[in-house]
Amino acid sequence: xxxxENSLDLILSDINMPLMDGLEFVRQLRAIESAKNIxxxxxxxxxxxxxxxxxxxxxxxxxxxxxxxxEQIKERxxxxxxx
Amino acid sequence: MDKTPNAGPAxxxxxxxxxxxxxxxxxxxxxxxxxxxxxxASYREELANxxxxxxxxxxxxxxxxxxxxxxxxxxxxxxMVGIAGSLCGLVSLHTSSECARRIAAKMLGAEELGGGExxxxxxxxxxxMIAGSFxxxxxxxxxxxxxxxxxxxxxxxFTLFSLAKGEHYHVIFSFEGRPFSVTLDxxx
Numbered sequence: 389x390x391x392x393e394n395s396l397d398l399i400l401s402d403i404n405m406p407l408m409d410g411l412e413f414v415r416q417l418r419a420i421e422s423a424k425n426i427x428x429x430x431x432x433x434x435x436x437x438x439x440x441x442x443x444x445x446x447x448x449x450x451x452x453x454x455x456x457x458x459e460q461i462k463e464r465x466x467x468x469x470x471x
Numbered sequence: 472m473d474k475t476p477n478a479g480p481a482x483x484x485x486x487x488x489x490x491x492x493x494x495x496x497x498x499x500x501x502x503x504x505x506x507x508x509x510x511x512a513s514y515r516e517e518l519a520n521x522x523x524x525x526x527x528x529x530x531x532x533x534x535x536x537x538x539x540x541x542x543x544x545x546x547x548x549x550x551m552v553g554i555a556g557s558l559c560g561l562v563s564l565h566t567s568s569e570c571a572r573r574i575a576a577k578m579l580g581a582e583e584l585g586g587g588e589x590x591x592x593x594x595x596x597x598x599x600m601i602a603g604s605f606x607x608x609x610x611x612x613x614x615x616x617x618x619x620x621x622x623x624x625x626x627x628x629f630t631l632f633s634l635a636k637g638e639h640y641h642v643i644f645s646f647e648g649r650p651f652s653v654t655l656d657x658x659x
Contacts, residue, residue: 404599406620433603436614453607454600455528
């Protein structure tokens with residue numbers, strides 16, 4: 389809903405969430421015409437290669453494993469949006 | 472509105488059990504040889520290392536080595552994350568509500584927090600990250616296990632009763648002079 393009605397520059401999303409997990413969220417987001425190009429960075433404790441591959445295949449733009457430093461977030465955001 | 476937790480009207484017994492991943496989730500793979508060979512000492516050590524990493528990076532605190540003593544403290548704040556897949560069990564974090572609020576406040580960069588949703592979410596997240604970091608440290612678990620979303624329990628009158636009946640590991644640290652424990656209960 390938020391993505392439909394607002395112009396978002398970037399979305400940071402967890403993967404392990406109640407009700408809808410982050411992978412399903414990306415899948416649904418990419419189906420919305422106005423939101424399909426919004427960069428999405430997944431932030432998660434799930435460190436496995438399979439999660440990264442699945443997230444990227446669904447359209448995630450980046451992946452950061454928790455715990456993370458503020459510098460890691462900043463670096464990834466800059467790489468996606470520019471400084 | 473920040474609500475302060477209370478003890479609740481009656482003693483609650485919580486039976487803890489991690490089960491296989493839900494339908495539709497990634498099938499579990501067998502743990503690789505490295506994990507099968509993991510010793511009692513390495514699980515405990517990696518649990519401690521995972522805790523240190525999370526506190527150092529996310530809470531901004533370098534924890535001293537875990538204590539071998541078991542100090543008495545009222546653990547009225549607990550967070551739990553289930554592990555299911557090639558390894559099944561539960562990672563839990565126990566401390567006093569005062570210590571839990573301090574950990575949460577420091578992680579969120581706040582001066583002080585009540586015991587309400589912010590503290591509960593942050594404390595649950597700390598437990599989640601410890602479980603994730605532990606999983607990433609054991610060969611074969613990163614892709615072989617899934618983590619549940621965290622559950623947080625508070626109040627003075629509850630008992631956690633693990634159905635795992637398997638191996639049990641725990642480490643006790645001190646945060647700003649207040650003890651907290653991290654436990655791993657594996658299914659037998």
